Amino acid sequence: TGGFSVSAGTMLTIRPGVVIKFTGGGMIDIAGILRAEGSADKTIIFTSFSDDDCGIAAGCGDTDHASNVPKAGDWFSIKFEPSAGASVLAYATVRYGGKSGFSEYPGAVQINSSVSVNMSYLTLERNHYAGMRIDKASPMISDSFIRDNQGSPSVGQYYGLSLNASSTPTISNTHFKNNDIDISNGDPTS
Numbered sequence: 001t002g003g004f005s006v007s008a009g010t011m012l013t014i015r016p017g018v019v020i021k022f023t024g025g026g027m028i029d030i031a032g033i034l035r036a037e038g039s040a041d042k043t044i045i046f047t048s049f050s051d052d053d054c055g056i057a058a059g060c061g062d063t064d065h066a067s068n069v070p071k072a073g074d075w076f077s078i079k080f081e082p083s084a085g086a087s088v089l090a091y092a093t094v095r096y097g098g099k100s101g102f103s104e105y106p107g108a109v110q111i112n113s114s115v116s117v118n119m120s121y122l123t124l125e126r127n128h129y130a131g132m133r134i135d136k137a138s139p140m141i142s143d144s145f146i147r148d149n150q151g152s153p154s155v156g157q158y159y160g161l162s163l164n165a166s167s168t169p170t171i172s173n174t175h176f177k178n179n180d181i182d183i184s185n186g187d188p189t190s
Contacts, residue, residue, distance in 0.1 A: 003076065006032040008083050016091070017042035019060045021049045022075030024099065031081045038091030040121070046108075048074035048096035055093055055125070072149070072158070073099040073128030077106055082113035091121040098128030107133025107162055119144065130162035131179070138168045147177040159184040 003026055006012045011033040014020070018038075026049075028034070038044040045054045048070035054060035074096045080087065089109070097108030108127035111117055113136045122144040124131030131149045132141075146160035157180035163169065164186055176182035 003027040003029065005029045006034060006084075008032050011035060011085075014044050016044065019045045019047070019054055021047055021051065021060075021063050022097070023049045024075065025101075027076035028078045029081065030079065030087065031083045033085040034078070034080070034087040034089065036089050036092050038121075040091060042091070043123075044092040046078060046092065046094045046097065050074060051096060055095060055123070070096045070126075072096055072126050075099055076101060077108055077110050079110040080112060080115045080117055082115065084115045084117075086116040087118070089117060089119045089122055093123040093125070094131070095123075095126050098130060100128065107131065109133070111135070111137045111139050113137060115139070123147070124149065124160070128158065130159040130184070132160075133162045134164065134167040134169055136165040136167060138170065140170045141174055142170075142172045144174040145177070146174065146179065146182070149179045151180055157181055 008031040014036040016038040050068035051070040052062045076099045094108045098106045107130035109132040111134045117139040120142045124146045125148045131146045149158040151158040160176045160179040160182045162184045
């Protein structure tokens with residue numbers, strides 16, 4: 001899919017087990033409410049159109065019918081705008097997002113200006129620049145994995161979490177692994 005918006009005053013509910021694959025310009029821009037609540041046996045997956053395995057045992061199908069290999073930054077982000085309402089992102093995986101374009105320093109998940117997002121059992125992996133970028137917000141993150149967000153000498157270091165503009169998330173029982181830097185407190189756009 002390409003990009004789509006959740007307008008102020010509306011709610012998008014994503015059911016357990018749904019896989020959403022994005023092409024290059026793909027994103028979810030949330031000015032309303034997102035309720036993406038999977039379950040332990042039916043994770044919600046947000047990933048690249050080229051991702052055939054989706055990180056799950058049975059795979060998720062060859063959508064592009066080609067041998068393309070997914071890479072960090074294949075799609076933009078799940079972006080919570082300042083007007084977004086209280087949202088939930090639980091038992092979900094976000095892979096290969098964070099494409100540069102709207103922001104020089106993006107993140108596969110972006111939370112802006114005091115938006116309330118409750119995140120649990122979330123996996124952020126193999127994303128461009130940051131698994132999650134948080135600006136002027138204090139979301140709750142629990143029981144999650146933030147891993148394999150890695151850059152290269154030509155593109156620089158990547159972050160598990162990029163905290164900016166006095167952001168103070170509450171993080172509990174969350175594991176960081178194989179990120180260039182697990183948590184960055186500030187970047188050039190802060």
